[in-house]
Amino acid sequence: MATHHDLIIIGTGSGNSLVTPELEGLDIAIVEEGTFGGTCLNVGCIPTKMLVLPADRVLESRDAARLGVTIDGEVTVDWPAIRDRIFTDRIDQISAGGERYRRSQGFVTVYAATAEFVGPRHLALSTGEEITADRVVVAAGSRADLLEVDGLDRVAPDRGVHTSDTVMRMDELPRRIAIVGGGFVACEFAHVFAALGVEVTQIQRSGALLRTEDAEISRRYTELARGRHDLRLETQVTSASRSDAGTWTLALKGLDGDTDVEVDAVLVAVGRTPNGSRLRVEAGGIELDARGVVVVDAQQRTTADGVWALGDVANAWQLKHVANHEARVVAHNLAVDTGRREGEPMEADHRFVPHAVFGHPQIAAFGPTRAELDGAGTPYVDYTQAFGDTAYGWALEDTTGILTVCADPETGLLLSAHCLGPHASTLIQPLIQAASFGQPAGEVARGQYWIHPALAEVVENALIGLEV
Numbered sequence: 001m002a003t004h005h006d007l008i009i010i011g012t013g014s015g016n017s018l019v020t021p022e023l024e025g026l027d028i029a030i031v032e033e034g035t036f037g038g039t040c041l042n043v044g045c046i047p048t049k050m051l052v053l054p055a056d057r058v059l060e061s062r063d064a065a066r067l068g069v070t071i072d073g074e075v076t077v078d079w080p081a082i083r084d085r086i087f088t089d090r091i092d093q094i095s096a097g098g099e100r101y102r103r104s105q106g107f108v109t110v111y112a113a114t115a116e117f118v119g120p121r122h123l124a125l126s127t128g129e130e131i132t133a134d135r136v137v138v139a140a141g142s143r144a145d146l147l148e149v150d151g152l153d154r155v156a157p158d159r160g161v162h163t164s165d166t167v168m169r170m171d172e173l174p175r176r177i178a179i180v181g182g183g184f185v186a187c188e189f190a191h192v193f194a195a196l197g198v199e200v201t202q203i204q205r206s207g208a209l210l211r212t213e214d215a216e217i218s219r220r221y222t223e224l225a226r227g228r229h230d231l232r233l234e235t236q237v238t239s240a241s242r243s244d245a246g247t248w249t250l251a252l253k254g255l256d257g258d259t260d261v262e263v264d265a266v267l268v269a270v271g272r273t274p275n276g277s278r279l280r281v282e283a284g285g286i287e288l289d290a291r292g293v294v295v296v297d298a299q300q301r302t303t304a305d306g307v308w309a310l311g312d313v314a315n316a317w318q319l320k321h322v323a324n325h326e327a328r329v330v331a332h333n334l335a336v337d338t339g340r341r342e343g344e345p346m347e348a349d350h351r352f353v354p355h356a357v358f359g360h361p362q363i364a365a366f367g368p369t370r371a372e373l374d375g376a377g378t379p380y381v382d383y384t385q386a387f388g389d390t391a392y393g394w395a396l397e398d399t400t401g402i403l404t405v406c407a408d409p410e411t412g413l414l415l416s417a418h419c420l421g422p423h424a425s426t427l428i429q430p431l432i433q434a435a436s437f438g439q440p441a442g443e444v445a446r447g448q449y450w451i452h453p454a455l456a457e458v459v460e461n462a463l464i465g466l467e468v
């Protein structure tokens, strides 16, 4: 006999935020197979950024000499202290506290189990229980891909084979690490481990890092990374073997022909697969697209009645702020659907989705690259402002930072922005705001004060430079 609930939520990442005060009193079930709080909190955005900050400090201390500051003595890194500050002192407590709170709410049942659809709004759990509900939200996220190479096809932290799920909790830093991939995860960890003193070899299948960025940003970041660690482009791992002493030898095929590299640990960071098929959502009448992403409409409704989906399982961005935005949409729509809120269902706004890569320096962008605008035949004007040509850029002695803005030549409305440089993730926000609220470039540039000589003048100058 299945236990019936009013609402089932699968996944406690952004899914956990669906239990709003408005839904209080409904009989709500939450199913979570892993650590409460999901990817961002436990193994994603938050711990990685807490690692990037000390890594930035190391590089800044090395760079200080360029500004006339000599730091006497060696800069040393205490890995266990960094790791325990992040996990033991903060994240693990937030996760445990979040779970305790949910379990304390009388109207919520938390199932620690893996869920699988066996029928419409009908789930079988790995505990042997079955549950059904009037409404279901699929918020089951995505999982890290592995390599189809013997030895690197499964995570084995004790053998030094990691994904982002395990690499941040290593007992000690390896002397040498191979990082396979050239996307967000690989680039952030290459920065972290290289700065913390690990010999990094990064192995990327294509000819540049972060190749979905605007071409000039991808080119510049690739050059900077090449100057910091061993970077193998257009290269693949063909086989891997581990010695009794624990050393991995990876055979590589690439630009330099057949080579190999010896390392003590391997981090596989070659993308993430949405979890829809693992949940057998089709048995619940829920359609997947060709990439395995749950198909949703603008209200985040799936193709099955009474089933919504959000986050990595249901979009290709795989970003936390997108999952959170979609969760707010679903929470509203659940409240309307259950009669707890008056009004109409709302739609998700995916017009200007920004992202940032927290490497060194940071990258931040939204909207199409110039190659994509060209490909689509969209008329645009663009302007690139170098950080080094502004007053604060002089203070930074910056030589690599750029901000490119693209706008509609007729209306001056922003189409996209692409930034590489210190604080790019913060600097881009007024441009996201201008695009989201439909403010033309000229109005944003001249309709307000820009603090002098702040770094924000990079944004002001880029907007002024646009010929709209």
Ligand SMILES: Cc1cc2nc3c(=O)[nH]c(=O)nc-3n(C[C@H](O)[C@H](O)[C@H](O)COP(=O)(O)OP(=O)(O)OC[C@H]3O[C@@H](n4cnc5c(N)ncnc54)[C@H](O)[C@@H]3O)c2cc1C
Pocket (backbone or CB within 6 Å): 010, 011, 012, 013, 014, 015, 031, 032, 033, 034, 035, 036, 037, 038, 039, 040, 041, 043, 044, 045, 046, 048, 049, 113, 114, 115, 116, 139, 140, 141, 142, 164, 185, 275, 278, 279, 310, 311, 312, 313, 317, 318, 319, 320, 321, 322, 323
């Ligand atoms: C290393 C790393 C760094 C990142 N950094 C950033 C960043 O800086 N900024 C950013 O915007 N994004 C970042 N992301 C992406 C971000 O973490 C995700 O987009 C976001 O967490 C997705 O949220 P979600 O709620 O969709 O899924 P999740 O948070 O993954 O939640 C899904 C939950 O569902 C559970 N689950 C899955 N299948 C089942 C099942 N069958 N039964 C029961 N439970 C199940 C999982 O255990 C998980 O807890 C990063 C990701 C990684 C891996």
Ligand SMILES: NC(=O)c1ccc[n+]([C@@H]2O[C@H](COP(=O)([O-])OP(=O)(O)OC[C@H]3O[C@@H](n4cnc5c(N)ncnc54)[C@H](O)[C@@H]3O)[C@@H](O)[C@H]2O)c1
Pocket (backbone or CB within 6 Å): 147, 180, 181, 182, 183, 184, 185, 186, 188, 203, 204, 205, 206, 210, 211, 235, 236, 237, 269, 270, 271, 272, 317, 318, 319, 355, 356, 357, 358
């Ligand atoms: N700062 C952030 O917002 C942030 C940080 C980390 C992760 N994320 C999210 O997590 C998702 C997954 O990140 P990711 O970096 O794992 O995936 P990704 O899709 O961004 O990058 C995968 C990379 O691996 C390379 N690759 C694939 N197969 C390979 C192979 N066999 N050998 C060598 N290289 C190979 C690809 O060329 C690509 O560069 C991203 O889509 C991103 O949205 C976001």
